[in-house]
Amino acid sequence: MVIKLVRLSFLLTGSVLIFILGALVSFNHNHRIDNLSQTIDLSSQYKLDEDLQLIKEQSLKFFPAAYNSTHLWSMRLADENYYRLARLVPCRNITYLGYPNTTKNVPMNHCDKKVQNEFSVESTLQAQKWIFDHQNPTNCTNKRFALIYRYAWSGFGSTIHQILWAFATALGQGRIAVYETPGNWHYGNCQSSNPDCLFLPISNCSVPSTIDGTQTIRIEANIDHWYKPKYPSEFQKRSFNFYRSQLLFYLMRFNAETLRHVHIAVAKYFVPPSVDLHRPYIAVYVRRSDKVKNKEMSQAYSLQDYFDLFDADTRRTKISKVYINSEDDDVFKEFEKINKNYGGYYKLVRINAEKNVVFRTLMSMTPQERGKIVLEFLTDLFIEVNADLHAGTLTSNYCRLVDEIRLVLGKISPYYTPEQMYLIDM
Numbered sequence: 001m002v003i004k005l006v007r008l009s010f011l012l013t014g015s016v017l018i019f020i021l022g023a024l025v026s027f028n029h030n031h032r033i034d035n036l037s038q039t040i041d042l043s044s045q046y047k048l049d050e051d052l053q054l055i056k057e058q059s060l061k062f063f064p065a066a067y068n069s070t071h072l073w074s075m076r077l078a079d080e081n082y083y084r085l086a087r088l089v090p091c092r093n094i095t096y097l098g099y100p101n102t103t104k105n106v107p108m109n110h111c112d113k114k115v116q117n118e119f120s121v122e123s124t125l126q127a128q129k130w131i132f133d134h135q136n137p138t139n140c141t142n143k144r145f146a147l148i149y150r151y152a153w154s155g156f157g158s159t160i161h162q163i164l165w166a167f168a169t170a171l172g173q174g175r176i177a178v179y180e181t182p183g184n185w186h187y188g189n190c191q192s193s194n195p196d197c198l199f200l201p202i203s204n205c206s207v208p209s210t211i212d213g214t215q216t217i218r219i220e221a222n223i224d225h226w227y228k229p230k231y232p233s234e235f236q237k238r239s240f241n242f243y244r245s246q247l248l249f250y251l252m253r254f255n256a257e258t259l260r261h262v263h264i265a266v267a268k269y270f271v272p273p274s275v276d277l278h279r280p281y282i283a284v285y286v287r288r289s290d291k292v293k294n295k296e297m298s299q300a301y302s303l304q305d306y307f308d309l310f311d312a313d314t315r316r317t318k319i320s321k322v323y324i325n326s327e328d329d330d331v332f333k334e335f336e337k338i339n340k341n342y343g344g345y346y347k348l349v350r351i352n353a354e355k356n357v358v359f360r361t362l363m364s365m366t367p368q369e370r371g372k373i374v375l376e377f378l379t380d381l382f383i384e385v386n387a388d389l390h391a392g393t394l395t396s397n398y399c400r401l402v403d404e405i406r407l408v409l410g411k412i413s414p415y416y417t418p419e420q421m422y423l424i425d426m
Contacts, residue, residue: 066253067125073200073253074262076276076386077121078410085280085317085388086110086413094414096241096422106241106424110412118242119412127246128408130234135176135250140205145216146170147207149180151194152222155359156187156377157397163195164248165226166219167202171247172230175217178203186363189371197371198378200253241424245404252405258378265379269351275386278349281321282314283387285380286331287396290358297395301418303334306391309416311342313389322346323387325380329355351379385409391416394423 066073078086091111098104108115117123137143146169152162170177179202183194190197208216226244235243254262267273284306291297303324314320324335332350339346353376362370377398384390385405392399394417403415415422 072124072128072409074259074382075249075405075409077124081279082388082411085319086411088317089313089389089413092414094422096424098240098424104240106239108241108412110414115412118239119407119410121410123242124246124249124408124410127235127238127242128250130232131171131246131250134171134232135202136204137176140176143205144173144175145205145208146173146175146177147180147211147216147218148177148202148221149183149218150220150222151183151185153186155362155397156374157399157401159185159187159221160195160248160252160401161397162223163221164244164251165223166221167251168226168229168244168247169219171232174232176203176205177219178205178207180218181207186367187370187374189367189374195251196255198255198258198374199251200255202251241407244424245407248401248404249408252401254378254382258375261375262379262382265351265376266383270349275383278321278323279386280317280319280388281323281349282310282319282389282391283323283325283384283402284390285384285392285396285399285402286324286326286328287393287399288326288328289356290360291393291396297393297419301393303331304338305418306416307338307342309418310389310391315345317388319388320345320347321349323349323383325350325384327355327357351376351383353380381405385411389413389416393417393419394421395419400424 070077070079089110091109093107093109096106096108098106110116146166148163148166148170152159154162167177179192179194179196181192181194181196183192185194185197188194188197196202210216211218229240231238231243235246266275270278272278284303286301286303286306287297288300314322322335324331326332332348335346335348339348354373357373362373365373381398381402384402388411390402390406390411392402392415394400394403394415399417400423406412406415
């Protein structure tokens with residue numbers, strides 16, 4: 001791993017001097033954020049706002065400023081502590097299932113050197129730099145564009161994945177993807193009403209004023225599946241699992257306001273007030289309610305079903321902290337009983353968020369109320385992707401978001417799921 005990081009400056013094309021300067025600037029600001037997160041209270045929000053806005057401006061100026069040896073934008077990359085734990089987890093073959101006749105099944109084993117190389121931090125940095133450079137040219141004149149519009153009327157994770165398929169279609173055609181503004185995305189509680197409300201801008205290019213069907217086309221973001229995958233040359237030799245995860249990560253880079261909310265929420269509920277200070281930990285997401293009622297999940301799983309999957313590995317790796325997330329408040333009562341049987345081995349970490357929120361209730365809320373819930377979603381997601389191990393159900397699009405981002409960060413240890421299904425498409 002150290003060797004790969006040393007080689008990194010040779011592999012990232014462009015100005016080496018800019019890379020070093022950007023990395024140092026980013027390190028200083030990320031370090032300041034880490035320090036802030038240990039002492040933050042509500043009275044320090046103004047200072048945090050300034051730091052996060054500066055990070056956003058730097059990351060948009062040039063790619064390397066968003067990276068240092070520990071973080072890529074707001075997310076923590078796999079480090080030696082993670083790799084040490086991952087080596088203790090028994091090797092296991094799993095297969096990610098693609099949608100029939102569109103995407104291939106992808107076998108994975110975190111002990112396989114080929115898998116380790118594909119999902120290395122080095123590979124992620126190469127991929128993210130290519131996407132960033134493609135979407136943020138120095139000159140937008142005479143470029144070909146795809147205007148993403150008409151978002152799906154579905155859950156948060158589902159809409160993100162359908163935006164991902166539209167984004168992939170644009171890149172496959174050599175086009176720069178931009179969002180229609182206003183976009184009428186029902187999770188976008190800001191003036192643009194598109195994913196830029198929550199995430200860093202998809203491109204530095206302005207939305208074209210003319211849709212001529214040649215230089216600029218429109219692509220709907222309400223397609224259930226990516227029916228005709230077409231990869232840019234940069235990704236021709238990559239697995240579908242790698243490609244879709246990298247595109248997803250690029251689309252979901254938290255903007256300054258979202259990151260500010262996340263840091264404040266973590267500091268409010270975590271003691272000590274930083275995700276990093278709680279590592280190592282395992283995150284568990286228990287999905288029930290409408291997923292089971294609508295037959296998207298074959299059954300509701302008890303919390304014990306999840307613990308049975310990972311308890312031996314958490315003890316082997318000496319992980320005793322567990323972060324639990326669920327729309328069902330009864331899950332936390334289940335934890336108390338389970339932990340009693342385990343002799344109090346596990347220490348629960350959680351945030352207080354509104355429960356029993358499903359798509360139907362979310363759509364009945366005002367845009368302001370919905371925006372608050374979405375920020376809670378993203379706080380949970382931030383905590384879960386930064387965990388060392390994770391358990392959930394991949395019939396849930398939200399769980400797939402977590403799994404995809406974890407892969408981008410280099411965290412390839414097996415995902416624990418009582419469904420025993422690993423899905424990579426809608």
